[in-house]
Amino acid sequence: MASEKIIQVTDNDFEESVLKAELPVLVDFWAAWCGPCRAIAPVIDQLAEEYDGKVKIAKMNVDENPATPGRYGIRAIPTLILFKDGIVVEQITGAVGKAVIETALSKVV
Amino acid sequence: MLDVLIIGGGPAGLAAALYAGRAQLKGLLLEKLSPGGQVLVTDFVENYPGFPDGITGFELVDKMSQQAKKFAVEIKNGEVSEIKKEGHGFVVILSNGERIETKTVIVATGATHRNLGVKGERKLTGKGVSYCATCDGPFFRDQEVAVVGGGDSAIQEAIFLTKFAKKIYVIHRRDELRAVKILQERAFSNPKIEFIWDSVVEEILGENQVEGVRIRHVKTGAISDLSVQGVFIFIGIEPNTTLVKDLVKLDDRNFIKTDEWMRTSLKGIYAAGDCRSKPLLQIITAVAEGATAAFAVQHDLE
Missing domain, CATH: 3.50.50.60 (FAD/NAD(P)-binding domain)
Structure with missing residues (x-):
């Protein structure tokens, strides 16, 4: 089950929900046809629960929202980008274990 | 204490879980991501018997997970950071600090794609x-x-x-x-x-x-x-065997050596699937080895 704490972002609200957010935001760029995106999903769910109130965890479907992935030069998914104050702090490509993502998150919390 | 801890939720681990479950061993399968392993990134599987029209990697993994869960041991999300020999069994430490005691371990950690190792590769990963x-x-x-x-x-x-x-x-x-x-x-x-x-x-x-x-x-x-x-x-794979490199014998390419019961050089540790030294790395061989490893655990514990 997907965590209710995960927010879905689109090209339209990316500026508002991610770049101007008060908390750091981790965005998971994914698509339905992507196996490793599916593999990483339970880890993203856990992080959303564990970092509630500290980091916003968001997902963006790259099929429905082509502009933002283009802007960040994303040509592989899953890609995780950690934003703080609208700036890219860390970018992780491919399915990685929880520990790798937590190392990245430790830079902002 | 568990009878068997299975590390890795690809086809080898899921088959081991299925057989361990049906043998009513007290067991647990740990997968660091979601079950499936490399099959999840396989577009279409045409060489797995029983599916004459082929099957997507997604679907095959879903079916294997469902079947394993039906009989098996619990499947849990977790990443192993260390395996220690202790007494007649093992203590397995997870990345979140949790400790699990088990009589035996089936290593089904699979393999990861190999890098070319040329200039520009790392910098442009995900960027083409x-x-x-x-x-x-x-x-x-x-x-x-x-x-x-x-x-x-x-x-x-x-x-x-x-x-x-x-x-x-x-x-x-x-x-x-x-x-x-x-x-x-x-x-x-x-x-x-x-x-x-x-x-x-x-x-x-x-x-x-x-x-x-x-x-x-x-x-x-x-x-x-x-x-x-x-x-x-796509220039081949490397086995995920760092976890056990100091515990069991590996071959010259770091794949785990076993006998035909999937027993490694250390009593109580078994290996199955792409992390094991063998001639054919396929789903069909992985599941066979997972089943054999679970059978060996059952046999050796009796």
Whole structure:
């Protein structure tokens, strides 16, 4: 089950929900046809629960929202980008274990 | 204390869980991501018996997980950081600090794609360099891409990429392919695929995006640059065996050595699937080994 704490972002609200957010935001760029995106999903769910109130965890479907992935030069998914104050702090490509993502998150919390 | 801890939720681990569950062993399967392993990134599986029309990697893994859960041992999300021998069993430590005691361990940690190890590869990973055509192929619609390798994976992925890219160059270090004949025939007859034989990639070019590859002809030494927007690398795999490298015997390529019962050199540790030293790395061999390992655990505990 997907965590209710995960927010879905689109090209339209990316500026508002991610770049101007008060908390750091981790965005998971994914698509339905992507196996490793599916593999990483339970880890993203856990992080959303564990970092509630500290980091916003968001997902963006790259099929429905082509502009933002283009802007960040994303040509592989899953890609995780950690934003703080609208700036890219860390970018992780491919399915990685929880520990790798937590190392990245430790830079902002 | 558990009877068996299975590490890894690909086909080998899921089959081991199924057999351990049906043998009513007290067990647990740990997977660091979601179950499936490398099968999750496989577009279409045509060589697994029972599915005459083929099956997507997604579906096959779903069915295996469902079947394992029906009988089996619990399947949990977790990443193992250390295995320690203690008394007659083992203590397994997870990355979150949790400790699990178990009589036996089945290592089904699989393998990971190998990197080319050339300049530009790491910098441009995710920016045109890819190890998964099913994930990233759609980003290269109507573009030109290179595929590096000549085995089953390379050729299957090159054929898959013809759905999106307008041109696929397969760069291979030899003058013939290792891939099975049926895949070779499909690739040779596809007008979008062009072969660059006897050649290796020396560098991946581009600043923020892949712009091309620098190729060296291995017989003449000639260097040339090929303009492509994507590079897909399928040059084999490396076993995920760091966790057990000091516990059990590995072969010269770091795959785990076992006997035909899947027992490793250390009593109580078994190995199955792509992390094991063997001639054929396939789903069909992985599941057979998972089943055998669970059977061996049951036998050895009695």
